[in-house]
Amino acid sequence: MNKKKKMTGRQKTFAAIMIPALLLFFCFNTYPMIRGFIYGFTNYRGYGDFDWVGLRNYADLFTDPRIWNSYFFTFKYAICGTILVNVLSLLMALALNAKIKAKSFLRGVYFVPNILGGLVIGYIFSFFFTYILPALGQMWHISWIENSILSSKEFAWIGILIVGVWQAVAMTTIIYISGLQTVPDDVYEASKIDGAGKWKEFWDITFPLIIPFVGTNLVLTTKNFLMVFDQILSLTNGGPAQSTESISFLIYQNGLDGGQFGFQSANAVIFFIVIVLLSVFQLTMTSKKEEQL
Amino acid sequence: MMNTKAAPKASKPKVNWMLTVILFLGTITVFFPLYMTLNIAIKQPTEMTNDVAGALAPPKEWSLSNFAEAMRVTDFWNSLGNSLLITVTTIILGVLIYSIVGYVFGRTMATNKKYKFAYFYVVSGMFVPFAILMMPLVKQTAQMHLGNQLGVILLYIVFYMPMNVMLYASYMKNIPIGLEEAAYIDGASTFKTFWKIIFPMMKPMHATVAIMTALGTWNDVMTPLVIMSGTGINTLPIAQLNFQTQFGTNYNLAFASYTMALIPILLFYVICQKQIIGGVANGAIK
Numbered sequence: 001m002n003k004k005k006k007m008t009g010r011q012k013t014f015a016a017i018m019i020p021a022l023l024l025f026f027c028f029n030t031y032p033m034i035r036g037f038i039y040g041f042t043n044y045r046g047y048g049d050f051d052w053v054g055l056r057n058y059a060d061l062f063t064d065p066r067i068w069n070s071y072f073f074t075f076k077y078a079i080c081g082t083i084l085v086n087v088l089s090l091l092m093a094l095a096l097n098a099k100i101k102a103k104s105f106l107r108g109v110y111f112v113p114n115i116l117g118g119l120v121i122g123y124i125f126s127f128f129f130t131y132i133l134p135a136l137g138q139m140w141h142i143s144w145i146e147n148s149i150l151s152s153k154e155f156a157w158i159g160i161l162i163v164g165v166w167q168a169v170a171m172t173t174i175i176y177i178s179g180l181q182t183v184p185d186d187v188y189e190a191s192k193i194d195g196a197g198k199w200k201e202f203w204d205i206t207f208p209l210i211i212p213f214v215g216t217n218l219v220l221t222t223k224n225f226l227m228v229f230d231q232i233l234s235l236t237n238g239g240p241a242q243s244t245e246s247i248s249f250l251i252y253q254n255g256l257d258g259g260q261f262g263f264q265s266a267n268a269v270i271f272f273i274v275i276v277l278l279s280v281f282q283l284t285m286t287s288k289k290e291e292q293l
Numbered sequence: 294m295m296n297t298k299a300a301p302k303a304s305k306p307k308v309n310w311m312l313t314v315i316l317f318l319g320t321i322t323v324f325f326p327l328y329m330t331l332n333i334a335i336k337q338p339t340e341m342t343n344d345v346a347g348a349l350a351p352p353k354e355w356s357l358s359n360f361a362e363a364m365r366v367t368d369f370w371n372s373l374g375n376s377l378l379i380t381v382t383t384i385i386l387g388v389l390i391y392s393i394v395g396y397v398f399g400r401t402m403a404t405n406k407k408y409k410f411a412y413f414y415v416v417s418g419m420f421v422p423f424a425i426l427m428m429p430l431v432k433q434t435a436q437m438h439l440g441n442q443l444g445v446i447l448l449y450i451v452f453y454m455p456m457n458v459m460l461y462a463s464y465m466k467n468i469p470i471g472l473e474e475a476a477y478i479d480g481a482s483t484f485k486t487f488w489k490i491i492f493p494m495m496k497p498m499h500a501t502v503a504i505m506t507a508l509g510t511w512n513d514v515m516t517p518l519v520i521m522s523g524t525g526i527n528t529l530p531i532a533q534l535n536f537q538t539q540f541g542t543n544y545n546l547a548f549a550s551y552t553m554a555l556i557p558i559l560l561f562y563v564i565c566q567k568q569i570i571g572g573v574a575n576g577a578i579k
Contacts, residue, residue: 013483014397014408021394021454022411028451029418032429039429046428099306100313108566109320112327115562115569117512119530120551124330127348127544132329135345166322171573178574220577227422230514233534248424248515255428256519268425276420 033272040266045259057266066242067267070250073157073243078225081161085168085221086214092169093176094202107177114170118163122234125163126150129235153243156236160244163231168224172217179213180206219279226275247271330555333548334359341544359549366539367550372532373557379442379517379528380510383449384503387457390450391502392495395461396487400470402462412462418455423515431519444520449510457502460576464498465491497575504565504572511558529554 040057044050061067096107113121130148137145149155183206191201207214229248232238238245238253245253247267255264329349333341336352336359363369394415401408434444468491476486517528527535533554540547562569 010483014401017393017397018408018411021390022415024447025415025418025451025454028430028433028448029421029426029454032426032433033421035429035433036425095312095316098312099309100316101308101310102313102317106316106320107570109323111566111570112323112559112562114573115508115512115558116555117514117530117558119512119514120533120554121326123533123547123551124326127333127548128326128329132345132348139345171577174570174574175577216577227424230530233514248422251424252427252515252519256431261428265425265428268422268428272420272422272425275422279420 036265036268039262040269042262042265044262044265046256046261050262053262057263058270060263061266061270066245066250069242070245070247074226074228074246077157077161077164077228077246078222081164081168081225082218082221084161084165085172085225086217088165088169089172089176089217092173093180096173097177097180107174111170111174113167114174116167118167118230119234121167122163122231125159125166126235129159150236151240153240156240156244160228160231160235163235164225164228168221172221175213175217175220176210179210183209222278223275226278327555330548330552333544334552335549336545338543338545359545360553363546363550363553366546367532367536368527369532369550369553372527372529375442375526376511376529376557379445379449380507382446383453383510384506386446387450387453387506388499388502391454391457392461392492392499393487394454395458396465396491396495398458398462399465399468412458416455416459419459423452427515427519434520440520440524441526442521445517448516448520449506449513452516453506453509456576457506460502461495461498464495468494500568501572501575504569505576507561508558508569508573529557 041052041054042050043053043057092110096103096110100106129150133145134148137143137147144152144155149159187205187209188201191205227248228246229252232244232246232249236244238249248271251264251268251271254260255268258264332351333348335355335357337354337356340352341347398408398412402412403409430448434440434448437444439447472490472494473486476490481489512530514530514534517526517531518534521527521531533550536550537547540550
């Protein structure tokens with residue numbers, strides 16, 4: 001009897017904790033998301049009156065060259081970034097996990113870019129790309145960096161990519177190191193007895209064992225790169241000639257200041273769907289691979 | 294390199310010196326931008342010639358005047374205060390809210406369908422990018438008079454909730470329920486049991502959550518940028534953005550300001566490096 005009474009008290013406490021938490025979450029996450037969906041069906045400019053336009057925003061999205069351009073830029077950036085970051089990080093993790101001196105110092109140093117804010121780092125690299133790199137280009141006669149790459153329609157995205165990769169490698173490396181530490185030493189000893197080379201040992205033994213970490217890293221890196229914003233703001237501000245407008249940047253720029261509140265809301269909905277599909281796809285891919293092994 | 298690694302099986306593997314040297318050389322990629330920043334920050338504009346040496350050669354004379362000027366121009370102490378206020382409040386409230394919510398989920402999910410549903414509802418928020426919430430939130434916070442530090446804190450708490458509640462809920466599996474039952478028999482309330490027994494046991498998780506929240510909020514640009522725009526309230530990163538026009542081409546002033554924006558987080562990192570790397574790895578893998 002006594003115990004039963006206590007348990008209902010426990011249930012009450014649980015409900016008293018959960019209800020405000022869920023309300024808070026609904027108020028600042030679900031509710032604005034629903035409002036975003038609704039704005040997507042209007043021609044709202046961010047102020048004044050608006051009309052319902054049905055699916056017109058969505059139809060217009062597919063014919064708007066600036067939208068296509070931003071998706072093309074963002075995906076190009078995310079795909080190149082994800083590949084670069086994961087290859088570099090895996091190499092870094094193997095090196096930092098090997099038998100080396102000053103291991104914790106080196107790990108500590110290579111992690112620094114992750115803790116620094118993207119905006120300030122962007123400003124610092126912007127100076128490097130605008131003044132230092134062209135000076136070096138003139139000294140060594142490398143024509144494509146003789147002018148600032150950030151003011152070139154062709155190469156500006158590479159500048160953003162360099163900064164993005166510089167920061168992201170730090171975090172991804174740490175996750176790969178944790179992955180490598182889960183591989184027991186006796187597995188390697190067995191392969192040494194078999195006389196397997198380092199390269200073969202990596203592909204046959206290490207890599208399959210850290211596949212779950214590869215999955216985690218691919219999801220995390222792709223998502224972070226798709227949402228690129230800070231570096232764009234400080235490096236190019238979307239330019240030159242709108243060539244480096246990421247999806248998030250375009251939503252911010254035109255949605256809040258460009259009078260396209262409704263239109264960019266529809267864009268944000270599409271972006272949201274893309275992110276969800278991608279996460280689901282990558283997660284199922286990696287879990288399938290794990291099963292096969 | 295191969296030979297040194299394939300050392301005799303019985304003895305300890307030898308130190309790979311070549312790799313060590315390569316890794317030390319590689320740290321230039323990290324140190325160079327920081328060196329450049331600090332170097333330009335302590336130089337005077339007259340020393341900034343138009344070649345590489347202008348930016349990279351060490352200054353002839355050390356001067357802290359750029360820092361003093363940057364502090365004045367960017368209203369440094371105010372921005373620092375706002376950044377600290379927002380980050381510290383978010384961490385404290387976040388750890389309290391996430392841990393107790395995670396605790397309730399951890400204890401109810403397995404047996405109660407309602408809580409299980411609520412759990413998936415909250416955790417699925419992880420997929421929601423800020424971009425879709427941004428525009429409606431600008432309207433909503435303005436209507437609720439939350440276009441200020443409090444609004445930003447609330448948004449952070451909600452935005453990091455899915456991830457951190459999941460971390461705490463899964464951590465509850467490590468804490469046997471028997472500990473709580475003993476406390477009930479002694480007549481303690483559920484809340485008191487949580488606070489006295491469970492909360493202290495979650496300590497490793499608190500560190501992870503606090504560190505991830507700290508890095509996320511301290512460096513965030515988008516939320517304060519859109520929520521507090523036009524209010525004149527700056528965080529440290531936002532101040533760098535808003536004072537770009539004042540910096541103009543005075544790079545020495547700008548870089549002094551960037552240096553000061555980087556110093557707090559670098560100090561924090563130097564002091565708690567182990568916990569930060571451990572916490573971040575812990576959080577990302579789960």
